[in-house]
Amino acid sequence: MLYKMNAQIMDAMRPVHVLARHTRNMFYQPWNPLNYGIFFRTVRATMELTERLTDYYEQPDWDLDTTEIDGRTIGIEYKTVIEKPYCNLLHFRRRTRGLDQPKVLLLAPLSGHFATLLRGTVREFLPDHEVYITDWRNARDVPMSDGGFRFDDYVEYLIEFMEKLGPDTHVLAVCQPCVPALVAAGYMAMHNNPNLPKSMSLMGGPVDVRINPTDVNDYASGRDLEWFEDNVICRVPPGFKGRGQLVYPGFIQLTGFMSMNMDSHVSKHFKFFSDLVKGDGDSAEAHRQFYNEYLAVMDMPAQYYLDTIRRVFLEHQLPKGELEFRGEKVDLKAIKSMALMTIEGELDDITGRGQTSCALELCAGIAKGKKQHLEEEGVGHYGIFNGRKFRESIAPKVKAFMKKHA
Numbered sequence: 001m002l003y004k005m006n007a008q009i010m011d012a013m014r015p016v017h018v019l020a021r022h023t024r025n026m027f028y029q030p031w032n033p034l035n036y037g038i039f040f041r042t043v044r045a046t047m048e049l050t051e052r053l054t055d056y057y058e059q060p061d062w063d064l065d066t067t068e069i070d071g072r073t074i075g076i077e078y079k080t081v082i083e084k085p086y087c088n089l090l091h092f093r094r095r096t097r098g099l100d101q102p103k104v105l106l107l108a109p110l111s112g113h114f115a116t117l118l119r120g121t122v123r124e125f126l127p128d129h130e131v132y133i134t135d136w137r138n139a140r141d142v143p144m145s146d147g148g149f150r151f152d153d154y155v156e157y158l159i160e161f162m163e164k165l166g167p168d169t170h171v172l173a174v175c176q177p178c179v180p181a182l183v184a185a186g187y188m189a190m191h192n193n194p195n196l197p198k199s200m201s202l203m204g205g206p207v208d209v210r211i212n213p214t215d216v217n218d219y220a221s222g223r224d225l226e227w228f229e230d231n232v233i234c235r236v237p238p239g240f241k242g243r244g245q246l247v248y249p250g251f252i253q254l255t256g257f258m259s260m261n262m263d264s265h266v267s268k269h270f271k272f273f274s275d276l277v278k279g280d281g282d283s284a285e286a287h288r289q290f291y292n293e294y295l296a297v298m299d300m301p302a303q304y305y306l307d308t309i310r311r312v313f314l315e316h317q318l319p320k321g322e323l324e325f326r327g328e329k330v331d332l333k334a335i336k337s338m339a340l341m342t343i344e345g346e347l348d349d350i351t352g353r354g355q356t357s358c359a360l361e362l363c364a365g366i367a368k369g370k371k372q373h374l375e376e377e378g379v380g381h382y383g384i385f386n387g388r389k390f391r392e393s394i395a396p397k398v399k400a401f402m403k404k405h406a
Contacts, residue, residue: 002232002234002249002252003234003235003236003237003247003249004237006249006251007237007239010056013054014054016050016054017050017051017054017055020047020048020050020051020054021047021051023043023047024043024044024047024048024051028040028044038277041276041277041278041279042277044276045273045276045277046273048276049269049272049273049276052288052291053269055295057292057295057296057297058296059114059116059138059296059298060114060116060119060292060293060296061116062078062116062119062122063119064076064092064119064122064123064126067094067123067126067127068127069094069096069099069127069128072096074094074095074096075094075095076092076093076094076095076126077092077093077094077095078090078091078092078093079091079093080135081132081164082160082161082164084157084160085137085142085146085147085149086136086137086139086142086146086149086153086157086301087110087134087135087136087137087157088134088135088137089132089133089134089135089161089164090115090132090133090134090135091130091131091132092122092126092131092132092133094126094130099130101128101129101130102129102130102168102169102170102198102402102403102406103129103130103131103132103165103166103168103169103170104125104129104130104131104132104169104170104171104172104402105132105133105134105161105162105165105169105170105171105172105197106118106121106122106125106131106132106133106134106172106174107133107134107158107171107172107173107174107177107181108133108134108135108136108174108177109174109175109176109177110134110136110154110176110177110300110304111175111176111253111300112250112253112254112257112297112298112300113250113293113294113296113297113298114136114138114293114296114297114298115133115134115135115136116293116296117293117386118133118174118385118386119293120385120386120387120390120391121172121174121385121386121390121395124390124391124395125172125395125399128399129170129399132161132165134157134158134161134177136298137298138242138250138298138299139236139242139245139247139298139299139300139301140236140240140241140242140245140247140298140299141240141241141242142241142242142245142301143241143242144242144243144244144245148301148303149301149303149304150301150303150304150307151180151304151307151308151311152307152325152326153304154177154180154304155180155183155184155187155325158177158180158181158184159184159187159188159193162184162188162195162196162197163193163195165195166195167194167195167196167197167198168198168406169195169197169198170197170198170199170200170201170402170405170406171185171197171199171200171201172200172201172203172398173200173201173202173203173205174203174204174205174384174385175203175204175205175206175350175351175381176205176206176308177205178202178203178204178205178206178207178356178359179205179206179207179308179312179318181200181202181205182200182202182207182318182332182359182362182363183318183323183325183330185197185200185332185335185338186330186331186332186334186335187325187326187328187330189334189335189336189337189338189365190328190330190331190334196335196337196338197338198338198339198402198405198406199338199339199340199341199401199402199405200338200339200340200341201340201341201342201343201398201401201402202340202341202342202343202356202359203343203356203384203385204343204344204345204348204350204351204356204381204384204385205351205355205356205359206312206313206351206355206356207318207319207355207356207358207359207362208316208318208319208354208355208358208362209221209312209313209316209352209355210316210319211352211353211354211355211358212352212353212354212355213352214348214349214350214351214352215260215349216256216260216349216350216351217313217352219256220309220313220314221313221314224314225306225309225310225314228305228306228309229306232248232249232252233246233247233248233302233305233306234246234247234248234249235247236299242299245299245301245302246301246302246303247299247300247301247302248299248300248301248302248305249299250297250298250299250300251297253297253300254295254297260349261349268287271283271287272284272287275287311323318330318332318362319358319362332359332362332363332364332365333362333363333364333365334365335363335365335366336365336366336367338366338370339366339370339371339372339401339404339405340359340360340363340366340370340371340372341371341372341373341374341398341401342356342357342359342360342372342373342374343356343373343374343375343376343384343394343398344356344357344373344374344375344376344384345375345376345379345380345381345383345384346375346376346377346378346379347378347379347380347383348379348380348381348384349380349381350381351381353375357373357375360373370405372401374394374397374398376389376393376394379394
């Protein structure tokens with residue numbers, strides 16, 4: 001019902017969206033001397049704001065066509081290495097020869113946003129790494145004939161990807177995949193899998209949400225599993241490839257995230273309007289780029305979502321040593337050869353302080369010299385993997401850690 005209602009609301013707003021776009025274009029005529037007056041700028045700003053607020057945002061393009069290596073501009077080719085029903089292993093292949101640089105596997109979160117949310121992370125690693133990423137598919141576009149997807153399937157995917165890339169790979173998990181990444185590494189270590197990565201870096205992940213719980217943690221842990229099944233799980237309606245699939249809709253996840261900081265989002269949109277009126281094109285474009293990504297959401301498979309709620313947020317299976325995979329309890333102490341780094345943001349309001357760094361204690365088999373923790377001051381959840389402080393402070397330290405343990 002919720003899914004259908006949301007689709008009907010978006011359809012109902014479509015005429016408003018189209019009218020706003022055409023009106024904005026009509027009021028922008030370069031030959032008109034009044035074009036740059038306050039009245040015209042205010043009308044255009046009003047129409048663009050209306051247009052954006054009534055739009056439906058699809059997955060953005062990667063827009064990573066080149067990178068710079070040793071002063072040379074190198075083209076980038078997007079190559080799918082492994083294609084799975086719910087995820088592709090994507091390689092950002094650099095069109096040049098003779099590079100002998102480390103491989104890094106970026107684990108993008110399957111939590112409502114597309115993998116393109118990590119565009120800035122990919123861009124930062126491209127000049128000096130062979131970059132791969134988990135490119136998750138929108139569950140509404142996966143036919144029911146392809147089967148379901150659960151937490152264990154997620155771990156299976158990660159193990160397959162790591163085995164494909166080999167043991168000389170460094171893994172960087174951002175937020176949600178920190179837990180399945182640890183499970184995959186623990187299981188691989190238990191079975192002496194030769195493709196265990198050289199290092200694993202965990203960024204702002206909910207390894208143990210009992211530590212300094214946030215509002216997000218309280219939302220997930222303050223209800224029983226039946227509440228989630230009854231209130232947020234929807235069936236994909238006709239009109240999509242995944243018709244009939246049970247999903248946790250992206251628009252519900254987006255609503256939850258925005259409601260946590262609604263005052264901030266409202267003020268940013270007022271500032272956007274003001275920047276348009278003033279003619280501050282750079283600030284307005286920065287707003288567009290951020291919200292084009294932030295407002296583009298995807299549906300998650302219902303069983304995977306419910307498994308995550310139960311195993312991570314309600315039962316805390318991993319830190320308790322109770323999480324099972326393929327019929328065996330996963331022992332993180334079995335990990336010995338892999339180096340481990342944890343990264344947290346001082347101002348992170350999604351993953352509380354200590355929820356990620358606790359992985360260093362859980363992986364007791366790793367020597368102290370192979371462990372490192374970084375807490376970045378003045379950085380929130382998004383800033384851990386994107387933005388100025390990520391580029392100038394966090395990324396260089398992560399790269400140095402990978403190089404040290406290559």
